[in-house]
Amino acid sequence: MSKIQLLRELEKKIIADTSLPLRESNLVFGEGNVDCSVTFVGEGPGFYEDRLMRPFVGRAGKLLDELIRSIGWKREDVYITNIIKRRPPDNRDPLPEEIAAYSPYLTHQIEIINPQVIAPLGRFSMNYFLPEAKIMRDQGNVFRIDGRIIVPLIHPAAALRSTGVLEMLKRSFKKLPDIVSGKSGTEESKIPPARAAEEKSKKQARLF
Numbered sequence: 001m002s003k004i005q006l007l008r009e010l011e012k013k014i015i016a017d018t019s020l021p022l023r024e025s026n027l028v029f030g031e032g033n034v035d036c037s038v039t040f041v042g043e044g045p046g047f048y049e050d051r052l053m054r055p056f057v058g059r060a061g062k063l064l065d066e067l068i069r070s071i072g073w074k075r076e077d078v079y080i081t082n083i084i085k086r087r088p089p090d091n092r093d094p095l096p097e098e099i100a101a102y103s104p105y106l107t108h109q110i111e112i113i114n115p116q117v118i119a120p121l122g123r124f125s126m127n128y129f130l131p132e133a134k135i136m137r138d139q140g141n142v143f144r145i146d147g148r149i150i151v152p153l154i155h156p157a158a159a160l161r162s163t164g165v166l167e168m169l170k171r172s173f174k175k176l177p178d179i180v181s182g183k184s185g186t187e188e189s190k191i192p193p194a195r196a197a198e199e200k201s202k203k204q205a206r207l208f
């Protein structure tokens with residue numbers, strides 16, 4: 001089966017899964033180039049995303065589009081999705097149990113697309129991949145998890161609220177082409193604290 005067919009099957013499974021939370025909202029599965037190098041993963045759909053059933057089509061989405069264009073790419077070159085696939089009421093933060101409920105579907109979606117780089121947008125998405133990371137400390141840094149590169153980025157909605165934060169996001173975004181082409185990010189394999197702690201305890205265990 002092609003990636004597109006596999007993703008269609010996965011979408012059907014989400015639709016059929018009556019145990020999922022937030023079923024009163026529309027499904028925003030994700031869209032883009034299934035053969036992309038970079039997949040952006042946001043938090044969850046907002047008002048416009050719910051209406052149009054497409055990710056990042058509101059103000060934050062317009063900024064994301066601009067940022068993608070600013071590095072010479074097109075929105076159609078990348079894949080865009082969210083950790084939770086349906087809008088929480090009043091755009092509230094996703095609850096841990098909502099993230100957990102949609103997690104197997106996101107995992108499968110990423111396995112199918114198999115991107116070289118995942119760019120989580122915002123802290124919820126970043127912490128999904130890097131539980132111990134801190135957004136202002138770790139945004140724009142390169143992490144390697146299970147053979148994939150993770151580059152957490154500030155959520156575009158947060159960048160819309162502050163020019164300083166927007167500049168930070170722009171600077172980090174500009175690193176993406178070199179990370180994809182392997183010109184940067186290869187030498188510095190920064191280990192996130194959770195993994196670092198795990199490695200340390202493994203080393204210590206080997207000492208005894």
Ligand code: URA
Binds near residue numbers: 056061082
């Ligand atoms: N914010 C997100 O995290 N995701 C969207 O799809 C839109 C806004």
